[in-house]
Amino acid sequence: MDHKATPLNRKFWTPGVLVMLVFMIAGAISILARFTGGIGYVTNLTNARPWGLWVGVDVATGVALAAGGFTTAALAHIAGKHYYEPITRPALLTAVLGYTFVVLGLLVDIGRSWAIWKPIFNWNTNSVLFEVAMCVMVYLHVLYFEFFPIVAEQFKGRVNLPGILSSLNGLVDTILKVGDAVIGKVMWVFIILGIVLSCMHQSSLGSLMLVAPTKLHPLWYTPILPLLFLTSAFSVGYPMVVFETTLATSSFKLESEMNILAPLTRITIFILGTYMFLKLGDMVYRGTYVYLLDGTHQTNSFIVEILFGVMIPWTMLLFDRVRNSRRGVFIAASLIVFGVVLNRINVFIVGYKPPLSENGYFPAFGEILVTLGLIATLMFIYRFVVTYLPVLQAPKEVS
Secondary structure (H helix, E strand, O other), X not given: OOOOEOOOOOOOOOHHHHHHHHHHHHHHHHHHHHHHHOHHHHOOOOOOOOOOHHHHHHHHHHHHHOOHHHHHHHHHHHOOOHHHHHHHHHHHHXXXXXXXXXXXXXXXXXXXXXXXXXXXXXXXXXXXXXXXXXHHHHHHHHHHHHHHHHHHHHHOOOOOOOHHHHHHHHHHHHHHHHHHHHHHHHHHHHHHHHHHHHHHHHHHXXXXXXXXXXXXXXXXXXXXXXXXXXXXXHHHHHHHHHHHHHHHHHHOOEOOOHHHHHHHHHHHHHHHHHHHHHHHHHHHHHOHHHHOOOOOHHHHHHHHHHHHHXXXXXXXXXXXXXHXXXXXXXXXXXXXXXXXXXXXHHHHHHOEOOOOOOOOOOOOHHHHHHHHXXXXXXXXXXXXXXXXXXXXXXXXXXX
């Protein structure tokens, strides 16, 4: 299939979009309560337990699931596999939205949100968190630069601002044309920079937990945690593209892109297999398999993570019948996405237990509403963007 990306131009206000809007409003109310009543007003966080759902899901998981952006860019542009370019725009949009909401999640989670800019001028080069902050900040700008040509493609030569703003039509059109031309010439710089930055902060998120050997359960604490975070991000990159593309084509009743998605699963077999080998090999080498039968909720969560999130989908993808089946590929990709999500939750929430934290942690209703609100907003903006900008390949509808 070889079709130019086009705006969908579908009816926007559907029942599904209205449901998203309800969650967005509920999340906005909870965020307002957080900033007026304090972080303790809407969360179950304490001085002994300073992070929870927002770090584990909104930040760590969001960063991991946005990996499809740099993995697809590496495949299509760096490796020269332009056959995969039809899925680079949806993957890029997912990455842009994912990292945007990572930043928004941080703004909600940080106690003094107004000080989030300080790492720009106050450098602590011995801090892993500083490296993560700078990489995420720079990479987010790189993603917006990469997305700019899509906006320019839709509006240059057709700028028609309303009312008094119409006097700016010529200026805006010139900005779009010049910006598109300049960015197009140096796009390779942004692509390489994005891949390098992504590899740096994906691994550094794992490095954050290396300072907590007495707080993180032995099943997850390991000196190679940065490597595991990096390889798991690589592992979920293409499955996330499969997951997102399949949902989009099914939701909008578009032509299937199995001819593009199926070959990605062959790459996933190797990458996910590498992650599984490192994960299980490290467990055997350190002897932490002795915890597998202790019956705690941490152990049970680890077993679910490694069994359903790694071993089963990897085994499924070994079979041609699964790789060539739209449903089979989607199920395998969904399991891999689930496995990485659960891994981040396990590392930052389930397996993390500070010695001074006497009571167990479970997110408050306000925390859950904020997370659901951010996810609904991400989906809302995704729907809006693909409706009015050329992101998806939409040659025709299929019944």
